Each structure stands twice: as structure tokens, then as C-alpha cells.
Amino acid sequence: MRQPRTFKFVLSALVALFLASCDTWESGINIDPNNPPSLQESETADYNPSQFMLDMIGNTINGWDYIHWNVGAAVCEYHGKTISLSQGNRHQAWHAFDDSDNGGPWVSGYNAVRYIKKMQNAAIAMNDKNYLAIANIWECYNFFNLTLLYGDIPYTETMLDNAPIDPVYDKQKDIYFTLMRKLKAAGLMIDKGETCDAETDLIFGGDMTKWKKFANTLLIRYAMYMSDAAQDSAKAILNEVVSNPDTYPVMASNADNAFFHYDGNQYKSRCYRLSASKMDEAPFSNIFVERLISLNDPRLPVYARPALMTHTDATKNVLPSNMGTEKYAGHLYGITTDNAYASSWNAGANYASKLGEYFRTEDDKGNATSECASVPLALATYSEMLSFLAEATQKGWIYSGSMAKELYEKSIRASFDQYNATFKSDNYKAAFGSTALTSADDYLIQPQVNFEGGRDKLLLIAEQKWIASFLLMFEPYFDHRRTMLPPLRASSGAMAYSSTGSATHFPSRSDYPSSELSTNAINVANANATAFDIPVTGQENRNLALMWLLQAKGSAFLQMPVFQEPNYKSEYPCREGDADYGTAFTSWYANNWDSMYWWKNNDK
Numbered sequence: 327m328r329q330p331r332t333f334k335f336v337l338s339a340l341v342a343l344f345l346a347s348c349d350t351w352e353s354g355i356n357i358d359p360n361n362p363p364s365l366q367e368s369e370t371a372d373y374n375p376s377q378f379m380l381d382m383i384g385n386t387i388n389g390w391d392y393i394h395w396n397v398g399a400a401v402c403e404y405h406g407k408t409i410s411l412s413q414g415n416r417h418q419a420w421h422a423f424d425d426s427d428n429g430g431p432w433v434s435g436y437n438a439v440r441y442i443k444k445m446q447n448a449a450i451a452m453n454d455k456n457y458l459a460i461a462n463i464w465e466c467y468n469f470f471n472l473t474l475l476y477g478d479i480p481y482t483e484t485m486l487d488n489a490p491i492d493p494v495y496d497k498q499k500d501i502y503f504t505l506m507r508k509l510k511a512a513g514l515m516i517d518k519g520e521t522c523d524a525e526t527d528l529i530f531g532g533d534m535t536k537w538k539k540f541a542n543t544l545l546i547r548y549a550m551y552m553s554d555a556a557q558d559s560a561k562a563i564l565n566e567v568v569s570n571p572d573t574y575p576v577m578a579s580n581a582d583n584a585f586f587h588y589d590g591n592q593y594k595s596r597c598y599r600l601s602a603s604k605m606d607e608a609p610f611s612n613i614f615v616e617r618l619i620s621l622n623d624p625r626l627p628v629y630a631r632p633a634l635m636t637h638t639d640a641t642k643n644v645l646p647s648n649m650g651t652e653k654y655a656g657h658l659y660g661i662t663t664d665n666a667y668a669s670s671w672n673a674g675a676n677y678a679s680k681l682g683e684y685f686r687t688e689d690d691k692g693n694a695t696s697e698c699a700s701v702p703l704a705l706a707t708y709s710e711m712l713s714f715l716a717e718a719t720q721k722g723w724i725y726s727g728s729m730a731k732e733l734y735e736k737s738i739r740a741s742f743d744q745y746n747a748t749f750k751s752d753n754y755k756a757a758f759g760s761t762a763l764t765s766a767d768d769y770l771i772q773p774q775v776n777f778e779g780g781r782d783k784l785l786l787i788a789e790q791k792w793i794a795s796f797l798l799m800f801e802p803y804f805d806h807r808r809t810m811l812p813p814l815r816a817s818s819g820a821m822a823y824s825s826t827g828s829a830t831h832f833p834s835r836s837d838y839p840s841s842e843l844s845t846n847a848i849n850v851a852n853a854n855a856t857a858f859d860i861p862v863t864g865q866e867n868r869n870l871a872l873m874w875l876l877q878a879k880g881s882a883f884l885q886m887p888v889f890q891e892p893n894y895k896s897e898y899p900c901r902e903g904d905a906d907y908g909t910a911f912t913s914w915y916a917n918n919w920d921s922m923y924w925w926k927n928n929d930k
Contacts, residue, residue: 389434406657513541660817
């Protein structure tokens, strides 16, 4: 048994929270939000807690903003990767996630902890409840991300001032309920209308009311994530929040969206930092582009830019399907051949759409220009929150005064507004030509969008959330893993990787980093043996092991529908100068192309 450790400060405001671990929602929290506890004189007493804020938030962001672009977006079929077999769209092991030793989610998440603790200690010493609330909210956001990705993780002992180098792994269930209580208390601690230092607050510019709304909106998100594991508790949380808007204000418009605002100097947007070659590695997938085209969606020319080059012979290559003069296309999702073959699909990345100017402005060589260095990163949005409420209402879990249809339609309109995606823009008309719509009303009455049009309502909500959540950090992955909606397809070629990854199962988790094996081997071994529904013994089963949040679903839930991947080279599109390419392309295309798209396969 681990011996008790001493530490400099006893955060009495948190003791009651750490002790509770049951799966019921308690309405009373033993913290007076208007009277945060005092702290003995300490080395942090002379510090303004705001000075820790940039490092606290920046460390978390730095480890996640590349991985969510490079892997998360591919796993959720936004991107069709052209190279690297280790990437998620090939459904192998998530080696890019696992490479946390090089600054990925694990390392950056735990680097942020030291600044969370410094800010908490300084806030308590200065009797500043606002900064204590912000530090606690960020602690919850940081650790929710980590436990959602890995399962059981070190938590309680890492929050000690004298944290050990080999902290015990807490159970995910215990972490989850502790964080939910702490997040609730942090929101209650904030009085509406107060402010903090705008220069160090790169999320809300010093607006404490928005921090309060952020905390309560996260309560909705994380309650929905736990709804399969502890439905009664999730429903209690949701009802307490939505039935008490004065006590628990939530996002009321896009003005409340949580964005990390890169300053363009110390912190530069990930989309700015990506090289032109990296952009070529991750053009949009055919799945995402074709769905946007099929819906005449105004977000297409915002998210993506037209393909640099297009083919003209449908018997030899895949042609863009949109009716406008500006052509959009995607790279085939899920290719499992080697890099050279994958990148050669349909003559390469220049024939597929890449990231749009909303996120990345470029010069004529494809290099990012300084205008996009400060493009913000979305952490939570009004549209996402409305989608959660629409789902909970449709399931009969809450009554918020709005019907599910109203919340669903408001979430779509909020997403349009967030991106200024209008039906009047020249880019929209150039993308859709004769199929262009004239308004959001027209969009909402399309048979594939209409809430009363006969399609499954939960699928409709999930599908629109998937479209709206592009680059919303890891939320598309976490949410799809929860619902498996929309029914994204896996390539038949992924079956070859069952011994090293998830194969045609949607990936269930990331692996603990190798650094933990060297510094915390006993606790890692215990977590692998006891944290999941089956013991994790190696690569062959670690993506089949289910964390507490997923166990109610069962591993069969993560099985993806499968489409027939083309065989190299005969079923690939034709390639000039190589007679072996494309001899059976038209046959494969006719028999398999539409099988990749759930909306053409009676998936209602």
C-alpha cells in the first residue's frame, strides 16, 4: 500500500470532491462559492494567479492541436490521408496518439498540471475565487480529455504539490464523478458580470460570465458522454442544468463559443504551422466532401477549397460531383496500401480539396500566410451544445421548453452563423451552380435534413453534429465512439491489421505512452490488467478493451460497416504512362463507390 505523502497546501475546497466517487448526482456541494477557503502563507502568495494562465492553457493546447488534426480528423473521416500507414484512417493502432513521449496528449496534459496547481495555490493565497474557478474548470477540461482518451489515468496523486513520479492510476468512474462535481462547483463559484485579466485569458478575454457558461456547457457535454455508463446520473445532471438557467447559465449564442485565440506571436495557429507538404498528406476525404455536396451545404466552400486540378473522363478517374464551376473532390478514405500507392489515388492530392481559407490562407506555393497565424481553435460551441440538448430531448431525458426539432434546427443555423456560411456568397454559388439553395429554410426542408422527413432522428442529429464539429478538437471522436452515428464505413483492407490495431472496429482508446512503462511500470501493468472489460495484453487486443464509459455498449458496438477497398493497381483510377493502372477501375467504381456512403444505403 502506498504510504501517505505530505504536500505544501491542503486545498480544503477540494477535499469533499476527491472523497466522493459514487455514480449519483449530488445537488449539494460543500463549498461556499462566495467564500473560497484561505491558505497558509506560501511561496505562491506573492504571485498574481493570472501569470500562470498562459502556460496552463497553452500546454494543453500544444499537445492536442496537432494530433486532433493529423489523426482525429482522419479517424472521423474528415480527411483522406495520402501517406503513413500508422494513421487512424487506415484503422491501425493509433501510433500518433501513442507517441505522447514526443509532446502528444499525455505529456502536454500532465505538463499543464503544474500550472493548474500553481494557479490554484496562488488564487487561494490571494483569496481570488475567479482564478480558482478558472483553474478548476481547466483542470476538469484537461483531465476529462485524458480519461476519455486513455481510460484509467493518474489523477488524485498528480494533483498533490509533492506529486510522486509513479502516481497511482485512478479508476475512470471515480475520476469522472469527481470532475463532474468539481466542474459544477467551479461554475457556481463565479458571479456573472465579473472580469479577469484579458491579456492572459486567450479564451474569453477576461469575461468571467463566459467562463461560467463554459463550465455549465461542459457539464452537458460530459453528462451526455457518460449517459450509457450511468444514465440516471447523466439525466439528473442535465435536468438540474437546463431547469435552473439563472444558476446554471449556458451558451446562448455563438458569442459564447469557447475558442483558444492564438495571438499570432507566442502562440500560432496549427493550421499556420503546417507545411504545404503536410497539407498534401491530409486532403479532405471523399466521405466528407460527398456528404456536403449531397446536402448542398454552405459549409463546403468554407471548410474546403476547390481542387487544384480536375479530371474529365469518368471511365478513367473519379470526377467531382458538385454542379458548380468550382470543383470539389475528396481523396479516397481508408486506403491500406503503402504510401506511394495511397498517395497516387486518382492522380494524387492536387485532385482533392484541401483546407479552406477560413482556416488557412496560402500563397501561390501552398505555404501558409501570416493572416491565418491567429485563426482560433474551437474548444466548445453553441451548435454542439444545442445538438446535445436535441438528442437528450428526443430521448425524453429532459424538457427544456424546446422541442427536439427546434433545437436540432437551431444547432444547424448556429453552425452556419459560426462560419458565416451563407447561401448568398459567390463561393457557394460557384460550388453548387444549379443545385444551389437560397436559404437555411430551404436547407432544412431537404428530405435528407428534414427532421420530420422519415429518417431516424438521432441519426439526423448526429450527422449534423459531425458536419458542424469539424476540427472541434477531439469531440468528433469522443462523440462518434459514443453513438457510432453517422455509420462511418471502414475499408475492407483494414481487416489485415487486426493484430496491431482496431482493424474494422472504431478505435476504442489510445495506449499508455512508453515513458510510463519506464517510470510507472507497476501502475501501468495494474491499469492494463484491471481498467477495462478485458485485460490488455498487447496490440492485438488493446483497441478491443472497453473503458468504463463504453462497457455498457459492448465491443460489437464498435464494429463499423465495411466497404470494399479497390485492389492496387487494377481497380485504382487510371494513371498516365502505366498500363497496369485502372484496367478494372470502372467495374470497381460501379459496384462499390456508393457503398461507402450511408445516406445511399438505407441507413435511416
